Amino acid sequence: MSIKLYGYWRSSASYRVRLALNLKKISYQYIPVHLVKDGGEQHQQAYLGLNPAELVPTLVDEDEDIILNQSLAIIEYLDEKYSSPVRLLPEHKLQRARVRALALDIAADIQPLANLRVLQHLESAYQVDTQGKTDWSRHWIEKGFAAIERRLQNTAGKFCFGFDLTMADVCLIPQVYNAQRFGVDMSQFPLIQRIQENCNKLPEFASALPENQPDAQ
Amino acid sequence: MSIKLYGYWRSSASYRVRLALNLKKISYQYIPVHLVKDGGEQHQQAYLGLNPAELVPTLVDEDEDIILNQSLAIIEYLDEKYSSPVRLLPEHKLQRARVRALALDIAADIQPLANLRVLQHLESAYQVDTQGKTDWSRHWIEKGFAAIERRLQNTAGKFCFGFDLTMADVCLIPQVYNAQRFGVDMSQFPLIQRIQENCNKLPEFASALPENQPDAQ
Structure with missing residues (x-):
């Protein structure tokens, strides 16, 4: 799978991206980043390279070689790349x-x-x-x-x-x-x-x- | 002028929209909403009809009959409507x-x-x-x-x-x-x-x- 989503179950920004992926019927690999355990995995070196803001979600699209943060930027990106089965941004x-x-x-x-x-x-x-x-x-x-x-x-x-x-x-x-x-x-x-x-x-x-x-x- | 910007001099969201309007060479009428005086003009009835969130900026485009809040939504709208002299969102x-x-x-x-x-x-x-x-x-x-x-x-x-x-x-x-x-x-x-x-x-x-x-x- 070329799409990986780093997120946390209770993060509402991660939840937004999961919804967009589901509505677009895009299969993806979900990689949990535990925001509380051990002081928060989002602060650990392994995650900082993906997202120096130490926040979730981060989406990686390996086909396009892009690492993207900010749920709304991710959703607009997915909407532009995958125009079907639904558009989440209207045409007009x-x-x-x-x-x-x-x-x-x-x-x-x-x-x-x-x-x-x-x-x-x-x-x-x-x-x-x-x-x-x-x-x-x-x-x-x-x-x-x-x-x-x-x-x-x-x-x-x-x-x-x-x-x-x-x-x-x-x-x-x-x-x-x-x-x-x-x-x-x-x-x-x-x-x-x-x-x-x-x-x-x-x-x-x-x-x-x-x-x-x-x-x- | 068909474009009116309701803003406040020190609001950084208003400042963003002023920059976008200037870079696009769009002339507009600026209508100050004083965020401090009299407890804040953004909380007054006259403004609530334009923006129930009681925040600035609000852009009114009379040609299109649209009242729009949220600086980033305004900037993307202006970028889509006026593609020259500069694009603020890249093509790719x-x-x-x-x-x-x-x-x-x-x-x-x-x-x-x-x-x-x-x-x-x-x-x-x-x-x-x-x-x-x-x-x-x-x-x-x-x-x-x-x-x-x-x-x-x-x-x-x-x-x-x-x-x-x-x-x-x-x-x-x-x-x-x-x-x-x-x-x-x-x-x-x-x-x-x-x-x-x-x-x-x-x-x-x-x-x-x-x-x-x-x-x-």
């Missing part, structure tokens, strides 16, 4: 722009704030306790979801944008999974909840779930 | 993927962590003082720049990727500006420093500088 430039914006609402303005390394830093440098860290994560997730719920009023059908799956759904579902981990009351966000239910009925979403990965604990 | 898919990844290293993994709203929340909810907030910003900027400096060893020429300006430079320069505000010692990052010097010699970069905006204080 206005729709494509809207999909990218919603994906970034999650991938730039929610997820990085409630990331493992941020919670670890809050604890080690600012003595924030477990409750404080949970509050922090929920604060940013709820703030972000409130804005996304409003945007979806103009765009949602079965999925974020009408009746076609896009990169926005691929970002939204892992973020909802995270929200539930942190105890966010999802009934505040009925459109997001409906989209999650519709997505999770699909086999490509079920097999990408964190608990269905080989490194799940 | 591998190069395009690398440019997107580096842009996201900044726009997802550095900037959102040291954002105004995050610093305000650290203070109001976690009693972090001014020094603690500065330490926080520097921590994430230095960590992010260390990884970027390593990546640039493989790609940099005059700019982040060889001798053509890309979306990566458009993200890097505002982040360096921010780093300097927070007192980061840029001599740790000689490649980033060299790219910044090369960019800031260009008139498109000079006119996008925060202090050269009408709302600068």
Whole structure:
């Protein structure tokens, strides 16, 4: 297999890439990078050569001799290389722009704030306790979801944008999974909840779930 | 003018979009949204209709009847609509993927962590003082720049990727500006420093500088 994905079962950025690979029916080798064990395998020399940012995921495409980080860059790359069976970025430039914006609402303005390394830093440098860290994560997730719920009023059908799956759904579902981990009351966000239910009925979403990965604990 | 940019002089995401507009020689109307005055104009009803996330920038393209948030989505949109005089995303898919990844290293993994709203929340909810907030910003900027400096060893020429300006430079320069505000010692990052010097010699970069905006204080 020419495609290798370095990821972690509970990393939502890894989860996004798994979804994109599944929806595109691309077979790949999954290589777990344990973010907690032994201080975190992402900090070890073996991984640093692949990704000096010490974050997952990293995708290696041996056919093209490319090592790529950043889940959204990976998803756009896969979408450009494999145009079938589905496109995750719509053809029309206005729709494509809207999909990218919603994906970034999650991938730039929610997820990085409630990331493992941020919670670890809050604890080690600012003595924030477990409750404080949970509050922090929920604060940013709820703030972000409130804005996304409003945007979806103009765009949602079965999925974020009408009746076609896009990169926005691929970002939204892992973020909802995270929200539930942190105890966010999802009934505040009925459109997001409906989209999650519709997505999770699909086999490509079920097999990408964190608990269905080989490194799940 | 059909293009309106809602932004703030010191917002680095707004600064990215100004750079893209300047490099593409697109004339636009700049509408300042003061992020601090009166508790922040981004939270007021007039702006919420444009951007429920209460963040800048927002771009309105009246010709296309589109209201768009997220600086990277805006830049890709402008790049697709106006293919000359320069392309900010390279033609080849591998190069395009690398440019997107580096842009996201900044726009997802550095900037959102040291954002105004995050610093305000650290203070109001976690009693972090001014020094603690500065330490926080520097921590994430230095960590992010260390990884970027390593990546640039493989790609940099005059700019982040060889001798053509890309979306990566458009993200890097505002982040360096921010780093300097927070007192980061840029001599740790000689490649980033060299790219910044090369960019800031260009008139498109000079006119996008925060202090050269009408709302600068």
